[in-house]
Amino acid sequence: MATMPKRVKHRKVFRGRLKGLATRGNRVSFGDFGLMSLDYGWMSARHIEAGRVAANRATGGAAKIWIRVFPHKPISSKPAETRMGKGKGDVDFWAAEIKPGKILYELGGVPEEKAKLAFKRVAHKMPFKVKMVKRVPTT
């Protein structure tokens, strides 16, 4: 099921502009492997769910999956064939704002080959380019 916030401070927000790189959530922190975004974009709640299902099916339910993003941003749109004006459209879907370097999913409990296959399936569902990453040494 697609996720959305339980409650929000503002019902509708501006579209905003994505720039810069991900300064938080850019390291594999929980699992053994991660899927990193290489581009900017909105990742809708449907994308997140589709990726989760793809990873789950590819690993046969054997892996633990961490979803590192949440769709906080309400995206509004006007109905088709509507004249301009009459206020801002209704909320259409919820999306996570993604910058390059953001870790989207993490996998644990599976060998590297299986994680690679799972992330390949997930990559097909993503609206931007992604790559698989591992932990980096700190010393």
Added chain:
Amino acid sequence: MAQSATLKAEARTKLGSRACRALRANGMIPANLQPADGKEHLDLAINEHEFLAARRNHVHLYDIEIGGQSESVVVRELEWDVFGDSIIHVEFKRVQRGVETETEVELAFVGMPKGVVNHTMQHISIFSLPSMIPDAIEVNVEGLGEGTHILAKDLKLPEGVRLAVEPDAEVAVIAGVREEATTEEGEEGEEGEGSSVEA
């Protein structure tokens, strides 16, 4: 395994992100040397190629030559770029060759357990001679069942290495896979008074 490697370093006079960016473009890595034993903090730049070559040879003790003097150092912390492709800064710690020092070493989890490894620690603090710092400490999780706790005292340490943490400190726990866990950051920033919205 080589005992140590020599790195030629230059003192950095220009500091700041712009100067560091220029250094990186010229194949250098900005670094610094922590103060110890009355010696002052030093900002320096090392050759990226030399440093990476030494790391590939599993060297952990470096002799930094700067201004005609040589100092023995170990890496205290590495800073990577956002994509984890290149090292953008190195923090060195001064050491004495024959004296034990405390360092952090990566934990390498080996094998497939009957569950998922929940890492409580990613790296562990150890005491060892600077020339005997291991690349990583192996944690064998092969065939371990759900609910097994791996403690620091269970680790097989190489010769000349001893723990710098409590022996009962938890390193990892084997968890079962029931359903996907959801973790995300920055949710607290979105909470507040207001009406809920349905999509």
